[in-house]
Amino acid sequence: MSASTMDFTRRDAAIDILRALTMLLMIFVNDLWTISGYPGWLGHAGRGQDMLGLADMVFPCFLFAVGTSIPFAIERRFSKGLSGVSTVGHILSRTFALLLMGAFIVNTEHGVSPKTGMSLGVFRIVMTIAFLLIWNVYPKAGNRNMKRLYRILKIVGILLLVWLAIVFRDAGGGVFQARWWGILGLIGWTYLVCAFIYLFTRDRFRYLIPIWIIFVLICILKSGTIEGPPLLNLPRGNFLDEWLSMLHIDNGALPAFTMGGMLLSLAGVKYAGISNRTKIIVVAGVACILLIAGVLSHNVWIISKLSATPPWVFFCTAIAAGTYGVIYWLVEAGKASWFTIISPAGTATLTCYLLPYIMYSLVAITGVKLPEWLTIGVAGVLNCIAYSFIIIGITRLLGKIHIKLKI
Numbered sequence: 001m002s003a004s005t006m007d008f009t010r011r012d013a014a015i016d017i018l019r020a021l022t023m024l025l026m027i028f029v030n031d032l033w034t035i036s037g038y039p040g041w042l043g044h045a046g047r048g049q050d051m052l053g054l055a056d057m058v059f060p061c062f063l064f065a066v067g068t069s070i071p072f073a074i075e076r077r078f079s080k081g082l083s084g085v086s087t088v089g090h091i092l093s094r095t096f097a098l099l100l101m102g103a104f105i106v107n108t109e110h111g112v113s114p115k116t117g118m119s120l121g122v123f124r125i126v127m128t129i130a131f132l133l134i135w136n137v138y139p140k141a142g143n144r145n146m147k148r149l150y151r152i153l154k155i156v157g158i159l160l161l162v163w164l165a166i167v168f169r170d171a172g173g174g175v176f177q178a179r180w181w182g183i184l185g186l187i188g189w190t191y192l193v194c195a196f197i198y199l200f201t202r203d204r205f206r207y208l209i210p211i212w213i214i215f216v217l218i219c220i221l222k223s224g225t226i227e228g229p230p231l232l233n234l235p236r237g238n239f240l241d242e243w244l245s246m247l248h249i250d251n252g253a254l255p256a257f258t259m260g261g262m263l264l265s266l267a268g269v270k271y272a273g274i275s276n277r278t279k280i281i282v283v284a285g286v287a288c289i290l291l292i293a294g295v296l297s298h299n300v301w302i303i304s305k306l307s308a309t310p311p312w313v314f315f316c317t318a319i320a321a322g323t324y325g326v327i328y329w330l331v332e333a334g335k336a337s338w339f340t341i342i343s344p345a346g347t348a349t350l351t352c353y354l355l356p357y358i359m360y361s362l363v364a365i366t367g368v369k370l371p372e373w374l375t376i377g378v379a380g381v382l383n384c385i386a387y388s389f390i391i392i393g394i395t396r397l398l399g400k401i402h403i404k405l406k407i
Contacts (some may be wrong), residue, residue: 008075008269012068014328015265017339019065020346020392021323022058027345027356027388029055035380042381050302057316059183059305060257064320066191067261070198071269087199095192097407101131102185103178104161105357110179111171121361127164128358133157135350137404184353189248194258203266212259216313218244218252223309225300253308260317264324276332283325290318341389344396350405352395359391 032043032055045051077087104127112120134157141147168176181189201207221232222244234240249255264286268279294303294314301309330338345352362368374383398404 008072008079012072012265012268013331013336014324015065015068015072016343016346017327017331017336018068018320018324018346019062019349020339020342020344021327022061022065023345023349023352024342024388024392025054026058026062027352027391028384029058030356031384031387035375035384037377038381038384045304045306047306048302048304050304052303052305052312052315056305056312057319060254060312060316061320061323063187063190063254063257064261064264064317066187067194067258067263068265068324070191070195070258070262071203071266074195074198075202084199091192091195091199094195094407095188097135098184098188098191099181100161101354102182102188103176104164105184106179106182107168107170107176109182110174113169113171113173115169115173116167119365121364123164123168124357124361125365126160128354130157130160130164131354132403132405133160135405135407137402137406139402186248186254190254190258193247193249193255194262197259198262203270205263205266205270208259208263208266212256212263215249215252215256215259216310218249219256219308219313220297220310222251223301223307226302227300251308253313256313257317257320260321264321276328280325280329283321283328287318287322287325290314290321294318342392344399345392348395348399348404350407351398351403352392354405355391355394 029042029044032038040053041051042054044055045053074087077090078084108120108124108127112118112123116123118126133153136153138150138153139146141150165176197208197211201211222230224230232240244250244252264283267282271279291314294311297310297314301307301311303309303311303315305312327339330336370383373379
């Protein structure tokens with residue numbers, strides 16, 4: 001069955017829910033810095049620590065969710081008659097948007113100098129407003145004046161970002177620069193690589209599966225073992241490392257997550273005719289195989305997000321695939337409504353991700369502080385959970401007034 005005969009028009013509710021659940025957890029773990037005394041397993045493992053915390057699972061699960069959407073996005077473009085050239089442009093524009101937003105966010109993480117003329121909070125609010133002006137999904141324009149207004153708003157957003165980049169100075173006086181790109185940037189580079197892979201391979205598993213295996217093998221060969229250096233310990237400046245760095249593949253872990261999600265969603269469409277029971281059994285089987293691979297590889301490598309080790313890749317991919325399987329089963333059982341409260345996080349994901357930057361900035365500017373008892377231990381954790389749902393609730397309200405980012 002070729003991509004042209006496969007039905008990518010039906011939306012997979014389980015994918016949207018997986019993305020929403022992942023975003024809910026991302027908001028939660030990103031808010032843990034505001035409290036103290038929470039269980040260590042909720043946070044990130046430290047460098048060299050052999051542990052898989054909840055926070056260590058969220059980013060790979062999000063990359064997995066990104067991968068599940070790639071076949072749908074590209075095939076829908078082709079089904080509308082859009083050309084391959086325009087699809088390449090679409091991939092590049094999405095990547096550019098993620099890299100640009102990531103670069104701005106990372107620069108603010110290094111503080112904002114008083115010489116900028118703004119506090120960190122004000123800078124981040126103006127920055128986020130600029131993002132909204134440029135990439136907002138504006139209502140369908142009924143006349144030329146509305147079209148002109150939307151165009152002007154986008155131009156204003158672009159000019160704001162240019163101005164912010166020019167006047168920016170970090171806490172040490174440094175100018176605006178790429179630095180490490182940030183979470184959005186890492187998503188952008190990974191999306192670029194995997195989207196182009198799909199664009200040139202389409203639904204052909206005979207190419208996609210070996211490519212996923214290659215990324216996993218790169219991770220296996222390039223990760224430092226418990227006993228010492230990586231299995232493939234090449235001297236500095238070697239061609240392989242330079243090439244991997246140029247493509248921002250690094251040790252292959254991040255694109256492996258996204259390729260895993262791509263394979264799962266593509267299989268769901270390609271084999272739509274098989275029974276739901278069989279689908280769930282297959283997904284459960286794949287998750288079990290990945291778990292076994294994680295256990296076996298743990299004898300050689302520690303579980304570490306910071307070092308992007310093979311056990312981290314295997315365990316997190318298993319968790320993402322297994323979670324999708326559970327969600328799919330619930331959706332087929334008519335329980336999709338259980339997740340309605342978090343649905344905006346799955347359909348307006350970027351808005352949901354950026355909102356906390358405005359919220360934290362407003363808190364910093366106003367000086368509002370919660371009672372200390374609400375920032376410690378169990379009460380603090382419950383506070384972070386409530387905050388996550390509030391952010392998603394605000395995302396829902398913004399969507400109702402046509403404020404929603406989409407790249």
